[in-house]
Amino acid sequence: MHTIAHAAGVSGRPFEAPVLLKEGTRLLEPNVYRTLVEGQPAVVKDYSRYRRTLLAPLARLLVRREARALRRLRGWTHAPMLLGIVGGLSLAMEFVPGEPLGSRRSVGEDTFRQLRAAVAHLHAAGFTHNDLHPANVMVSGDRVVLLDFASALRVPRWLRNAPVLRELRRSDLANALKIEQRMTGRAPGGFVSQVLADPRWVTSVRDGWKRFYRGFKASFGQ
Ligand SMILES: Nc1ncnc2c1ncn2[C@@H]1O[C@H](COP(=O)(O)OP(=O)(O)O)[C@@H](O)[C@H]1O
Ligand SMILES: [Mg+2]
Incomplete structure (x- = not known):
């Protein structure tokens, strides 16, 4: 690409x-x-x-x-x-001037703190991002900006505690923590390991979705 x-x-x-x-x-x-x-x-x-x-x-x-x-x-x-x-x-x-998190060599602690706080704020506002990875996080001076809300979901308050929504929030948080872990080389502590582990039902749903997406792409792809 x-x-x-x-x-x-x-x-x-x-x-x-x-x-x-x-x-x-x-x-x-x-x-x-x-x-x-x-x-x-x-x-x-x-x-x-x-x-x-x-x-x-x-x-x-x-x-x-x-x-x-x-x-x-x-x-x-x-x-x-x-x-x-x-x-x-x-x-x-x-246009947010800066560098995607993934292409930065050294990243300060404050960037990760902002990233975690941004994810928490997004969730408190009823959103899940659903596509957090280093290319979708821009570092612009002191400002951390989440990009690419194409997959984001906002649900009404009464639905926010549904298991699937809790899982989407867990997955956002896990992605943010994985970025941090990969870039700092820090081993995750006990709580973080729990957040990072995918529940088994999630793995099956995700595999099913991948199979569906591959089939869809084979029928409609360029
Ligand atoms: N508002 C923005 N300011 C600066 N760069 C951006 C902005 N939006 C996107 N980009 C750059 O373009 C890339 C692709 O945009 P993105 O929204 O992630 O599209 P896609 O859905 O194809 O991944 C991003 O990874 C980032 O490098
Ligand atoms: Mg993107």
Whole structure:
């Protein structure tokens, strides 16, 4: 996969021409560009290659879902600010200058503390992120920003204690802790090990989903 995302935020680069940050190669993955929107550096997640295809409604749904999540999180320092939906199949948001957590060599303790606090805050607000990995966490100076809310879920308060929701929260937390563990080399303590362990039913559901996704991709993939 071609990615020049780590070049984003290099000072002194002109922002005028759209710069491809990530090319969408897999099914329903957007092309991600850095560009200017009303004179401001912005990031556009663009699904327009699905226009006039069978998958266009799904692509529109992904755009709308991510926009809705970012709209609800507007003003929160740990999410990029939504700029809007363009033509139904593209989502524009604030460009966050910096480096994805995964491409940083040394990461301070405060970054991990912010990451844990951001996940806790997201959960308290009724969201699960569902796709936390080092490329979806941007470090911008002192600010840690969660990216990629395409898979995020927000559920009404009465549903929040359902086992599947508890599992999604556990899985977010486990992903944040795994990033920290991988980058620091620290062995997890007793409580952390418990959080990191996948319950057996989760492994079976996940395997089932992977089989379904492979079948879906074989039928509709490019
Ligand atoms: N608001 C943003 N500011 C800066 N870089 C971003 C922003 N959004 C995305 N990126 C960069 O583009 C990459 C892909 O965006 P992402 O939203 O994760 O798309 P995908 O759903 O294809 O993974 C990210 O890993 C990050 O490097
Ligand atoms: Mg991503």
